[in-house]
Amino acid sequence: MVKVGIIGVGVMGAGHARFIKAHVPGAEVVGLFDIDSAKVSSLANELGTVKVQTNDVAELMNHPEVEAIIIASPDPFHVEHLRAAIASKKPTLCEKPIATNIEEAREIAQEIRNYEKSIGKRMINFGFMRRFDPAYREVKRLIETGDFGKPTFFRTITRNVSSTGATTPGLYTNIAIHDFDIFRWLFNDEWVSVQSHYPRNSTMSQPGVADPLVITAFMKSGIMMVGDIVAFNNYGYDARAEIVCEKGSIEIGINGDVVTRVNRLMGAHTGGSMAENWMPRFETSYIEELRAWISSIESGTTNSDLATVDDALAANEVCALGVASI
Ligand SMILES: NC(=O)c1ccc[n+]([C@@H]2O[C@H](COP(=O)([O-])OP(=O)(O)OC[C@H]3O[C@@H](n4cnc5c(N)ncnc54)[C@H](O)[C@@H]3O)[C@@H](O)[C@H]2O)c1
Structure with a gap:
């Protein structure tokens, strides 16, 4: 069972959490972070599996209960949250885009490439579902x-x-x-x-x-x-x-x-x-993407359809x- 923490619990973050609960037997959502604490507690009540509710990103990332991370914060925060994901060394699925401008996109992409090279495997995938x-x-x-x-x-x-x-x-x-x-x-x-x-x-x-x-x-x-x-x-x-x-x-x-x-x-x-x-139209895509991501974490083998840092930068x-x- 892969224990997942989610950053940003708006439409996408809450959607991913619900899809995991209903359709991804190999995973469980155990941590939620959002600047809006009311959204965190309401989703935590609904899921019934959450052990970490926080408005501090570092607490979520570094919590021993959290083994993998989904970044579903608004676009301008992805670079900051990707850097936190690198520091945590936990497998991460980040919603698109990698960044909102090309300079930052190239910079963070290079940091992710260096990080994955040092670890020797893919650690960060992107939500091109x-x-x-x-x-x-x-x-x-x-x-x-x-x-x-x-x-x-x-x-x-x-x-x-x-x-x-x-x-x-x-x-x-x-x-x-x-x-x-x-x-x-x-x-x-x-x-x-x-x-x-x-x-x-x-x-x-x-x-x-x-x-x-x-x-x-x-x-x-x-x-x-x-x-x-x-x-x-x-x-x-x-x-x-x-x-x-x-x-x-x-x-x-x-x-x-x-x-x-x-x-x-x-x-x-x-x-x-x-x-x-877009949620009803792409529901199957989100579920299949989550299943592919979780099974790549469990098996240690990359799924070639999961978007990589190179795909995200491209x-x-x-x-x-x-x-x-x-
Ligand atoms: N793959 C897809 O099909 C798809 C579809 C829609 C959105 N997205 C992406 O998903 C991400 C979230 O989109 P959404 O539609 O859920 O947006 P949303 O506005 O519904 O939710 C964003 C959430 O992030 C929270 N938030 C704001 N600032 C934050 C911060 N600094 N740290 C943590 N949380 C913060 C907000 O309180 C809100 O709950 C975006 O990057 C968007 O581009 C992807």
Whole structure:
């Protein structure tokens, strides 16, 4: 049983805790840290397994009951909490992004590489959970069959109902970063350029934020991305993708259903109600990511789909290209 401590118990931290309790038999949440003590005590009461409740990060990290750590604090605190994780020498799963700007991302990435080299194994993974999503995995499988021919370009959509504290650079480092990681993983390719485009600004958004943001980007192979990010869409969480290949199209719908168009045959998506945020759509991905992380700790063997420091930095490097294009 791996005993886990969680830093930040908002939507993601509490989500991870609930997923562990319900779906990851090899792990137990024993420690919680948040600057909001009310959130800590309410989640601790709900879980019934928590032994350490604190508003001091060092106390959580160094507590003998805590064997592994999840960082789910807001983006600007990840670097500080990653440094605490390095000092604790405990296996860590940190939510994306590794940092909110490229200088800090490169600096902390180098510290993590030095640390992992000194220990001789991977110690820190990052929360790019789409790698564990059944839909993206099915798309990877379908492309690998060769039946669709080579991918040429793809469309990708991430539209939040609301995005508290959104900034234009944050549309890259907080939201589009998932696209940059998942398509790098899916196509086994690297990004080379990113361009920002600005449709008419939404009055639903916060002043000063370039919302919606349309992104075009190219990979080494020539595969092109046309993506849109909407921080405040007012209608329901909407994440979709369509990979246009030479001989067919493969689409991931809002419910995570994979639909193809090939040989004059088309699938159809399911309709229905829409969720407020990403948790229902990516529930399986979070659970599978947690299972992979816990079993890599138990077995001492790395799971190659868990994002490493190099993957996390690569995603931030592409975000930096995007931010530079704003
Ligand atoms: N992988 C994904 O799909 C995904 C989805 C959403 C969010 N995230 C990431 O997860 C992280 C948390 O996002 P969220 O949606 O849960 O945010 P949230 O605002 O719901 O929760 C953040 C929590 O951190 C606490 N907090 C604030 N300052 C802190 C500090 N200095 N130390 C510790 N805790 C602090 C807040 O009180 C809050 O409880 C972010 O980095 C975000 O980018 C990842």
